[in-house]
Amino acid sequence: MTCRTLSRYKVRLIILKLLLRIIFLVIAVVSSATADDELGLSAGLSTSPIASSQPIAREQIVQRVAPLARAGEFPSAIEVDIDGVVINARVNYTLDASLHDALAAVYRRYRPDFGAFVAIDPESGAIRTLTSFIRGEEQLDNLSVRTAYPAASVFKIITATAAIDSGKATPTTVMPYNGKSTSLYKSQVLRHQDNKWTRYPELTEAFAKSINPVFARIGIYQVGAVSLRDYADRFGFDRALFSDFDLRPSEMGLALDDEWQIAEAASGYTKDILISPVHAAAMAAAIVNGGKLMAPHIVESMVDGANKPLYQSEIAELQQIMAPSTAMALKKLMMATVSQGSARRSFTNYKKDKSLREVSVGGKTGSLTGYSPRGRHDWFVGYGEAKDGRKIAYASLVINKEKWYVRSAMVARLFLQEYFAKPAEPLPAELAVVPIK
Numbered sequence: 001m002t003c004r005t006l007s008r009y010k011v012r013l014i015i016l017k018l019l020l021r022i023i024f025l026v027i028a029v030v031s032s033a034t035a036d037d038e039l040g041l042s043a044g045l046s047t048s049p050i051a052s053s054q055p056i057a058r059e060q061i062v063q064r065v066a067p068l069a070r071a072g073e074f075p076s077a078i079e080v081d082i083d084g085v086v087i088n089a090r091v092n093y094t095l096d097a098s099l100h101d102a103l104a105a106v107y108r109r110y111r112p113d114f115g116a117f118v119a120i121d122p123e124s125g126a127i128r129t130l131t132s133f134i135r136g137e138e139q140l141d142n143l144s145v146r147t148a149y150p151a152a153s154v155f156k157i158i159t160a161t162a163a164i165d166s167g168k169a170t171p172t173t174v175m176p177y178n179g180k181s182t183s184l185y186k187s188q189v190l191r192h193q194d195n196k197w198t199r200y201p202e203l204t205e206a207f208a209k210s211i212n213p214v215f216a217r218i219g220i221y222q223v224g225a226v227s228l229r230d231y232a233d234r235f236g237f238d239r240a241l242f243s244d245f246d247l248r249p250s251e252m253g254l255a256l257d258d259e260w261q262i263a264e265a266a267s268g269y270t271k272d273i274l275i276s277p278v279h280a281a282a283m284a285a286a287i288v289n290g291g292k293l294m295a296p297h298i299v300e301s302m303v304d305g306a307n308k309p310l311y312q313s314e315i316a317e318l319q320q321i322m323a324p325s326t327a328m329a330l331k332k333l334m335m336a337t338v339s340q341g342s343a344r345r346s347f348t349n350y351k352k353d354k355s356l357r358e359v360s361v362g363g364k365t366g367s368l369t370g371y372s373p374r375g376r377h378d379w380f381v382g383y384g385e386a387k388d389g390r391k392i393a394y395a396s397l398v399i400n401k402e403k404w405y406v407r408s409a410m411v412a413r414l415f416l417q418e419y420f421a422k423p424a425e426p427l428p429a430e431l432a433v434v435p436i437k
């Protein structure tokens with residue numbers, strides 16, 4: 001073989017290798033796109049540009065992190081498998097140690113029977129705290145990630161969203177009712193008749209004061225079963241939230257095949273609708289994020305021993321739940337809860353707090369007896385938004401067996417004071433979130 005022939009042979013071999021590499025690259029890209037479709041990441045979702053090429057897949061993060069998160073453990077390093085080789089990967093969490101410590105101090109001070117608090121960055125879905133408190137000796141997993149709590153009147157957020165977003169109501173829509181605002185009887189809802197004792201609240205007041213008969217009637221006569229279920233689905237009920245840890249879906253629990261079931265669901269006056277604090281916080285985050293529901297996550301990144309990147313979190317928009325104008329209207333309803341509604345006492349003169357002078361606060365209360373754990377469940381789900389652009393969404397849950405020690409809204413107020421008072425701190429090497437005793 002001559003030198004010229006050998007040279008041509010080498011050139012052809014190089015070209016062949018390049019062609020093979022291009023073919024394999026195309027196959028990898030197509031496979032990645034297909035996997036994204038299966039996970040619901042295509043069609044309008046914003047994801048990390050390096051997601052398809054990083055050594056550790058999100059599924060492996062879920063498998064490794066989920067059991068630890070449920071136990072309230074967030075170790076600084078975990079073992080991961082990369083191409084059949086097990087290595088120790090250093091984990092950088094989204095969690096903020098200072099917020100956890102501040103909440104732990106609040107729970108130790110008031111000592112409710114049970115407490116759970118979740119805070120989420122509305123624009124990224126990054127979870128800033130997963131704090132859980134158990135006063136007694138019950139052996140329970142991290143309360144903040146359990147889907148075992150009645151949503152109660154927190155579900156009124158979905159009813160109000162459906163009514164406003166579909167054009168069936170506005171914040172000034174009037175819906176009359178008779179009887180107690182906290183009760184729910186068929187005579188109040190299905191057989192209502194105006195009389196001299198009838199009250200005529202606007203939707204804003206009904207939301208702020210959590211008036212059950214009003215929301216039951218809105219659910220039946222203005223929203224309807226189809227729309228109510230549609231918006232529950234948009235908010236993430238009965239489906240998994242795309243995340244880096246395993247979270248059991250919140251459950252609608254009602255078929256909505258008769259008017260009374262619609263009334264119970266729309267008002268939240270039922271124990272059949274279950275939700276987790278993580279999901280509740282994500283709902284509030286969507287409202288303060290212009291109606292966009294982001295995927296919650298707790299792992300920011302992972303690196304190997306040489307500080308080489310192994311994984312970078314994805315920022316994923318799950319869905320545009322509502323129009324931005326609807327989100328603005330919901331924020332005003334939630335602000336009314338704080339200024340004149342069911343959370344007014346806990347937030348009296350909150351603007352006098354130095355760290356909250358430039359902060360708008362909104363939320364929704366909810367209260368109902370639950371059984372896992374047993375006790376009166378008290379919710380405050382909402383947001384804080386500062387004039388400088390900083391914002392945070394949260395879900396505060398307090399469960400008391402007999403005596404009331406602290407309201408969930410007060411825990412939220414103390415959290416907001418801490419959040420807007422100082423910058424975040426990195427998480428310590430290892431932090432066990434539950435139980436705080």
